[in-house]
Amino acid sequence: MRSYVTIRDVAAAAGVSYQTVSRVINRRPDVAEETRRRVWQVIEELGYQPSAIARSLVSKRTHTLGLITADFSDYFFTQVIVGAEAEARKQGYFFMLCSTERNPDDEPEYFRLLTERQVDGILFARPSTEEDSRHILSLLRAEVPLVTTAYWLPGEKLTVVDVDNVDGGRQATECLIELGHRQIGMITGPAGWKSVNDRSEGYRLALERAGIPFDASFIEYGDWSYQSGYEAMRRLLQKAPPITALFAQNDRMAIGAMRALSEAGRRIPDDMAVIGYDDIPAAAYCHPSLTTIRQPMQQVGEIATRLLIELINDPATERKEVLLKTELIRRETCGRARQGG
Amino acid sequence: MRSYVTIRDVAAAAGVSYQTVSRVINRRPDVAEETRRRVWQVIEELGYQPSAIARSLVSKRTHTLGLITADFSDYFFTQVIVGAEAEARKQGYFFMLCSTERNPDDEPEYFRLLTERQVDGILFARPSTEEDSRHILSLLRAEVPLVTTAYWLPGEKLTVVDVDNVDGGRQATECLIELGHRQIGMITGPAGWKSVNDRSEGYRLALERAGIPFDASFIEYGDWSYQSGYEAMRRLLQKAPPITALFAQNDRMAIGAMRALSEAGRRIPDDMAVIGYDDIPAAAYCHPSLTTIRQPMQQVGEIATRLLIELINDPATERKEVLLKTELIRRETCGRARQGG
DNA sequence: GTGAAAGCGCTAACAT
DNA sequence: ATGTTAGCGCTTTCAC
Numbered sequence: 001m002r003s004y005v006t007i008r009d010v011a012a013a014a015g016v017s018y019q020t021v022s023r024v025i026n027r028r029p030d031v032a033e034e035t036r037r038r039v040w041q042v043i044e045e046l047g048y049q050p051s052a053i054a055r056s057l058v059s060k061r062t063h064t065l066g067l068i069t070a071d072f073s074d075y076f077f078t079q080v081i082v083g084a085e086a087e088a089r090k091q092g093y094f095f096m097l098c099s100t101e102r103n104p105d106d107e108p109e110y111f112r113l114l115t116e117r118q119v120d121g122i123l124f125a126r127p128s129t130e131e132d133s134r135h136i137l138s139l140l141r142a143e144v145p146l147v148t149t150a151y152w153l154p155g156e157k158l159t160v161v162d163v164d165n166v167d168g169g170r171q172a173t174e175c176l177i178e179l180g181h182r183q184i185g186m187i188t189g190p191a192g193w194k195s196v197n198d199r200s201e202g203y204r205l206a207l208e209r210a211g212i213p214f215d216a217s218f219i220e221y222g223d224w225s226y227q228s229g230y231e232a233m234r235r236l237l238q239k240a241p242p243i244t245a246l247f248a249q250n251d252r253m254a255i256g257a258m259r260a261l262s263e264a265g266r267r268i269p270d271d272m273a274v275i276g277y278d279d280i281p282a283a284a285y286c287h288p289s290l291t292t293i294r295q296p297m298q299q300v301g302e303i304a305t306r307l308l309i310e311l312i313n314d315p316a317t318e319r320k321e322v323l324l325k326t327e328l329i330r331r332e333t334c335g336r337a338r339q340g341g
Numbered sequence: 342m343r344s345y346v347t348i349r350d351v352a353a354a355a356g357v358s359y360q361t362v363s364r365v366i367n368r369r370p371d372v373a374e375e376t377r378r379r380v381w382q383v384i385e386e387l388g389y390q391p392s393a394i395a396r397s398l399v400s401k402r403t404h405t406l407g408l409i410t411a412d413f414s415d416y417f418f419t420q421v422i423v424g425a426e427a428e429a430r431k432q433g434y435f436f437m438l439c440s441t442e443r444n445p446d447d448e449p450e451y452f453r454l455l456t457e458r459q460v461d462g463i464l465f466a467r468p469s470t471e472e473d474s475r476h477i478l479s480l481l482r483a484e485v486p487l488v489t490t491a492y493w494l495p496g497e498k499l500t501v502v503d504v505d506n507v508d509g510g511r512q513a514t515e516c517l518i519e520l521g522h523r524q525i526g527m528i529t530g531p532a533g534w535k536s537v538n539d540r541s542e543g544y545r546l547a548l549e550r551a552g553i554p555f556d557a558s559f560i561e562y563g564d565w566s567y568q569s570g571y572e573a574m575r576r577l578l579q580k581a582p583p584i585t586a587l588f589a590q591n592d593r594m595a596i597g598a599m600r601a602l603s604e605a606g607r608r609i610p611d612d613m614a615v616i617g618y619d620d621i622p623a624a625a626y627c628h629p630s631l632t633t634i635r636q637p638m639q640q641v642g643e644i645a646t647r648l649l650i651e652l653i654n655d656p657a658t659e660r661k662e663v664l665l666k667t668e669l670i671r672r673e674t675c676g677r678a679r680q681g682g
Numbered sequence: 683g684t685g686a687a688a689g690c691g692c693t694a695a696c697a698t
Numbered sequence: 699a700t701g702t703t704a705g706c707g708c709t710t711t712c713a714c
Binding site (some may be wrong): 342358359360361364371373376395397398399400500655 | 683684685686689690691692
């Protein structure tokens with residue numbers, strides 16, 4: 001046990017009542033200059049630190065936020081956390097870390113533990129799939145201030161910050177179309193994810209605009225991992241008619257796919273143009289370097305945290321949805337335009 | 342504001358004193374079965390949640406730990422955090438996240454904020470450099486239970502969990518030596534890091550054992566980034582005598598170096614064998630796949646957290662240093678053995 | 683087995 | 699300008 005010194009010890013040593021010490025540390029104006037000086041000096045000497053716990057008990061504010069995250073190996077969410085943490089710090093908040101990496105069914109239990117700890121709000125920084133809404137509904141009912149990133153709940157009005165994945169998917173696909181490709185394969189993420197649906201929707205939109213017929217056989221599924229991109233590409237390679245370009249819905253799968261291509265003796269970008277999604281650091285340094293769609297991930301975390309604190313300060317704030325734009329990063333896997341298609 | 346229902350409300354509704362409710366929720370044995378049943382039922386009905394804050398005020402325990410981390414983009418520390426979080430959860434603890442990514446000088450301020458919040462202990466999950474010890478010393482003096490991962494403080498006795506980097510460096514270098522190489526280049530991390538010193542020491546040891554003279558011109562520095570590995574390799578390529586193998590002290594620099602090699606028209610592993618360090622997920626999927634030294638990072642976080650909680654429960658526990666072993670992962674960048682050297 | 687009393691460290695009226 | 703009185707929600711003696 002440490003920090004034995006309390007507000008009363010300071011008061012005694014300074015020869016004032018402990019309420020006066022409270023006034024001093026809370027920077028109230030109604031304290032004599034001389035007293036204030038003496039109290040601060042005693043605080044220094046004794047190394048007094050106010051107890052945030054005792055404060056919270058009376059103020060009903062902990063200045064602590066819960067951070068629910070599922071996937072620490074995912075670059076997107078790691079970066080969201082970095083941005084969120086920075087913004088929280090700026091505003092005097094801390095995050096309590098809750099990773100549900102192992103088992104999403106733990107979530108209700110985490111919610112309970114977090115609300116018991118009186119967190120002022122919760123940031124839900126994990127992707128939504130189709131079947132997991134039931135967990136979060138209990139939080140909504142408990143009226144805990146809540147903001148999500150990349151997490152959507154059909155039919156519920158909640159504040160969510162995300163990236164415009166429809167537009168991102170469109171950008172990626174149009175980049176390939178502009179290079180002259182018409183047989184464009186796609187490796188998607190797992191079924192049920194909103195980001196997957198959106199990116200796929202963008203793909204479809206781009207094809208439609210270019211008057212290219214949609215061919216379901218050009219599409220394979222992965223689970224975001226390198227390995228799954230590798231395997232999906234091998235399946236795509238066996239199909240006819242052959243594709244000449246690939247849109248992988250994240251960079252890891254794109255890089256896995258490139259490995260399959262290189263093993264199959266296909267040259268990139270000459271035999272196959274490739275575009276990924278995320279702009280992970282490795283994208284610029286794989287060989288050839290990967291063209292991709294960059295997402296402003298830290299900004300997602302930052303804005304989400306800002307909105308969460310807004311919501312805490314005024315629970316009546318209108319729920320809103322913020323969509324950030326993506327950016328096309330051109331690198332070697334999309335070479336110069338081809339003649340014909 | 343939520344959770345209006347307190348222990349007194351439960352007591353009133355159950356027709357008992359609030360102390361009895363306290364006994365029930367703390368699972369004390371001295372409550373009549375009938376009372377216990379009734380109280381639990383009321384708790385359910387009212388949706389009562391005990392306030393961890395109020396509890397902490399009297400128990401002097403928050404079951405909360407501080408987590409100081411510097412670099413979220415570093416795979417090593419990300420994985421340490423995953424392991425640490427899992428172990429904390431298992432033992433009923435939460436981590437408060439503190440990233441000092443932007444500015445290490447913020448650390449003293451974080452320490453203050455964390456101790457004000459009465460964290461039970463602090464896990465210092467960031468690498469040590471040579472000049473930053475002053476920050477942590479104040480914590481040691483304050484007798485806050487403290488465990489570090491990969492953070493060493495010369496002359497101070499503290500509990501630290503780390504990887505045996507001397508042995509890892511030796512393993513990496515010996516792998517290259519066994520393939521017949523004698524001109525072995527090295528790209529190290531930034532000067533002043535203990536892990537860099539240790540891996541370099543392992544390199545020297547391996548050369549010495551094999552009777553290969555040490556040549557300082559074979560060594561270049563990087564800052565762990567892809568880009569720095571790329572640039573360091575370009576510098577190495579201009580030197581004479583030429584090296585035939587490379588040990589990069591992390592995978593990102595190794596992959597950056599591979600890019601420089603491929604631009605220079607060198608084939609891997611035929612013209613240059615390459616070995617990295619970390620076994621990041623990309624290592625298996627870059628082309629050619631990267632031989633590397635795997636570190637049990639999650640285990641580092643897990644053990645560190647376990648030791649921290651031990652220290653909290655018994656502050657008199659002997660400080661100890663735990664060193665985990667690395668593992669050589671053979672892949673394509675170290676091809677078959679060469680004839681001669 | 684259960685209730686009463688005290689107190690954890692602090693803030694916030696209310697006095698003076 | 700400063701001290702007094704309550705009370706935040708809980709745990710912990712100590713009676714009964």
